[in-house]
Amino acid sequence: MKDQSPKAASPLSRRSFLKATATAGAAGITLPTIIPRTVLAQAARPGVAARPGANDRINIGVIGTGGMGRNHVHADTVALCDVDSNHLAEAAKRVTQGTPFLCKDYRQMLDRKDVDAVMIATPDHWHALMTVHACQAGKDVYSEKPTCRTIQEGQAMINAAHRYGRVVQIGAQGRSHPAARAAAQYVRNGQIGRVRNVEVWHPNNFTGGGWGEEKAPPPQLDWDLWLGPMRWRPYNPQIAHFNFRWIMDSGGGFIRDRGNHILSIVSWCMGADQTGPVSVKATGEPAKESVWDVPVSMQARWEFKNPDWTLTWNQPGQPKPFPGSDKLIDWGAKFYGDRDTLIVENGDGHCNTEDKAKAYKPPAYGTHIFQSPGHRENWLDCIRTRDRPVMPVEVGHRVVTLPIIANISYLLGRKLRFDPAREQFIGDEEANRFLAQPYRAPWHL
Amino acid sequence: MSAANVNQLINTIKTGDADARYAAWRAAGPAGAAAVAPLAELIDSTDKGASRAATEALGRVAHYAARPSAPPVERQAVAVELLRVATAPRPRMVRAEALHLLGFVGNGNTVPPLARLLNDPEVREDARLALERIPGPQSLRALEEALRRAPADFKPNLQQSLHNRRLTRASVGTQPSR
Numbered sequence: 118m119k120d121q122s123p124k125a126a127s128p129l130s131r132r133s134f135l136k137a138t139a140t141a142g143a144a145g146i147t148l149p150t151i152i153p154r155t156v157l158a159q160a161a162r163p164g165v166a167a168r169p170g171a172n173d174r175i176n177i178g179v180i181g182t183g184g185m186g187r188n189h190v191h192a193d194t195v196a197l198c199d200v201d202s203n204h205l206a207e208a209a210k211r212v213t214q215g216t217p218f219l220c221k222d223y224r225q226m227l228d229r230k231d232v233d234a235v236m237i238a239t240p241d242h243w244h245a246l247m248t249v250h251a252c253q254a255g256k257d258v259y260s261e262k263p264t265c266r267t268i269q270e271g272q273a274m275i276n277a278a279h280r281y282g283r284v285v286q287i288g289a290q291g292r293s294h295p296a297a298r299a300a301a302q303y304v305r306n307g308q309i310g311r312v313r314n315v316e317v318w319h320p321n322n323f324t325g326g327g328w329g330e331e332k333a334p335p336p337q338l339d340w341d342l343w344l345g346p347m348r349w350r351p352y353n354p355q356i357a358h359f360n361f362r363w364i365m366d367s368g369g370g371f372i373r374d375r376g377n378h379i380l381s382i383v384s385w386c387m388g389a390d391q392t393g394p395v396s397v398k399a400t401g402e403p404a405k406e407s408v409w410d411v412p413v414s415m416q417a418r419w420e421f422k423n424p425d426w427t428l429t430w431n432q433p434g435q436p437k438p439f440p441g442s443d444k445l446i447d448w449g450a451k452f453y454g455d456r457d458t459l460i461v462e463n464g465d466g467h468c469n470t471e472d473k474a475k476a477y478k479p480p481a482y483g484t485h486i487f488q489s490p491g492h493r494e495n496w497l498d499c500i501r502t503r504d505r506p507v508m509p510v511e512v513g514h515r516v517v518t519l520p521i522i523a524n525i526s527y528l529l530g531r532k533l534r535f536d537p538a539r540e541q542f543i544g545d546e547e548a549n550r551f552l553a554q555p556y557r558a559p560w561h562l
Numbered sequence: 563m564s565a566a567n568v569n570q571l572i573n574t575i576k577t578g579d580a581d582a583r584y585a586a587w588r589a590a591g592p593a594g595a596a597a598v599a600p601l602a603e604l605i606d607s608t609d610k611g612a613s614r615a616a617t618e619a620l621g622r623v624a625h626y627a628a629r630p631s632a633p634p635v636e637r638q639a640v641a642v643e644l645l646r647v648a649t650a651p652r653p654r655m656v657r658a659e660a661l662h663l664l665g666f667v668g669n670g671n672t673v674p675p676l677a678r679l680l681n682d683p684e685v686r687e688d689a690r691l692a693l694e695r696i697p698g699p700q701s702l703r704a705l706e707e708a709l710r711r712a713p714a715d716f717k718p719n720l721q722q723s724l725h726n727r728r729l730t731r732a733s734v735g736t737q738p739s740r
Contacts, residue, residue, distance in 0.1 A: 272734050276732065276736045277736060280736045403618075405584045408614075529625050530626075540731075546630070550695050550697070555695055559718060559722070562729075562734055562735050
């Protein structure tokens with residue numbers, strides 16, 4: 118049995134590709150390394166991707182260049198966008214091949230025909246809108262985790278990717294890590310038996326922050342553009358930049374931030390990428406004297422049906438020893454099967470798991486999981502082949518649904534029943550009002 | 563929650579230490595409609611601890627009143643008090659917070675007074691967001707009606723809400739929106 122093999126992301130036919138390249142050739146254009154891929158795409162059919170050759174250059178723009186975004190800026194990045202001009206200037210120094218186009222409004226980048234694909238590393242409240250707009254502009258997308266803030270945002274991202282035939286990879290890098298793949302193959306081939314419980318643990322949220330000071334934003338920062346679709350609030354240095362994570366609206370706390378990494382691996386191991394839980398209950402304790410409003414400590418429990426299993430999030434959880442060593446793991450997941458257990462550490466780009474899983478080779482008839490060459494590399498490969506990436510937006514949406522509905526349960530202070538097929542809460546009209554978030558004008562999905 | 567308990571909640575948030583305030587707002591949900599106005603008053607406090615505690619407590623009151631098992635009269639009473647805050651001459655941030663919560667607690671009965679706030683330049687955007695979130699034909703009609711009379715600079719916002727209200731699960735994200 119073969120599973121998780123990349124699937125076609127768009128209905129591009131060999132005929133339309135040949136037509137596109139023929140059109141370009143007839144126009145006397147020299148193809149390979151200079152012509153942006155989107156030029157070929159537009160020659161083929163508006164909104165449908167063309168297939169670039171193996172040597173074609175893929176011109177990448179990066180939106181959000183501070184923090185995680187810095188890692189996405191390479192020597193040959195062609196465009197950079199940030200609402201903080203200091204971030205932009207720093208990022209530009211990393212580009213050594215050519216002069217990148219610089220802007221603070223991402224729509225200017227999306228309008229450029231010399232940008233084929235974009236990497237989005239902004240705060241969470243921008244991920245969905247930028248992804249939708251990028252798809253509409255014919256760009257392939259790599260968007261950092263978490264995928265989005267609401268169920269409706271995730272649905273919009275999926276619909277846009279499908280309608281405009283784009284490759285959308287979510288930055289849950291564990292999906293490209295050999296140890297995570299080993300764990301997924303080990304669990305899904307029944308090596309620990311039937312799994313009924315999975316425990317995830319993580320340290321507490323940060324407790325610092327204090328009140329900060331609401332004041333005019335610094336001159337290098339366009340605060341209105343930073344807020345974008347979010348409800349307006351005054352600038353406070355304790356919110357922007359890094360600390361957006363500790364605001365429910367823009368970050369959602371560790372469960373939606375780093376939790377996304379390990380929850381992604383749990384979903385992968387449990388074969389739950391196409392479904393979701395039937396209930397969630399979350400409790401937590403926020404900071405007492407702080408502008409940060411996410412819970413510092415948090416416990417969440419999701420129940421799944423067919424097959425029946427439960428997933429718990431313990432923040433903090435007792436650090437667990439890594440089998441065979443004295444090392445204590447700060448955050449990870451433990452799978453409890455009826456024959457054995459398995460530990461996965463972190464679940465992000467620094468993932469690890471036990472040797473027994475890493476040494477395991479599935480039989481020919483077993484479940485074989487695709488090995489990504491690297492998260493960015495897989496994305497670039499898929500842009501060329503139009504295959505489905507290793508962490509497609511559909512799966513990213515399913516994974517982020519877990520912390521999204523946990524945060525709703527925490528905010529409402531009650532257990533919620535959830536229909537994973539309809540992606541709605543059952544019997545709780547108020548909870549369903551959290552499924553979408555009205556956007557501040559002029560932004561809308 | 564009795565009047566005495568509501569007073570105790572308010573006094574604790576006003577003067578208590580961090581631990582006492584925290585315990586008070588965490589348990590504030592059942593305080594109900596009687597707590598809305600005094601909590602709104604405290605949101606504007608210069609004491610950031612009191613302001614945060616009052617904001618959190620008001621949210622608890624609203625979400626508790628909108629729980630599935632809540633008697634409709636209880637929910638309606640909280641909505642009415644939130645409307646009073648939203649329409650009163652209070653600081654914009656306080657009114658905006660009340661309107662934000664009305665998006666969760668509000669229903670068809672709440673729509674007409676919310677719709678009138680679409681004419682208030684200070685909070686019309688907050689009222690629009692609340693109406694967009696309240697399901698049902700009344701809020702949709704209110705947005706449509708407002709669009710006919712709205713000044714030119716606010717029409718796009720209302721069109722945006724109407725667009726969002728008509729989205730289906732299959733269509734969201736597929737209409738060119740730039």
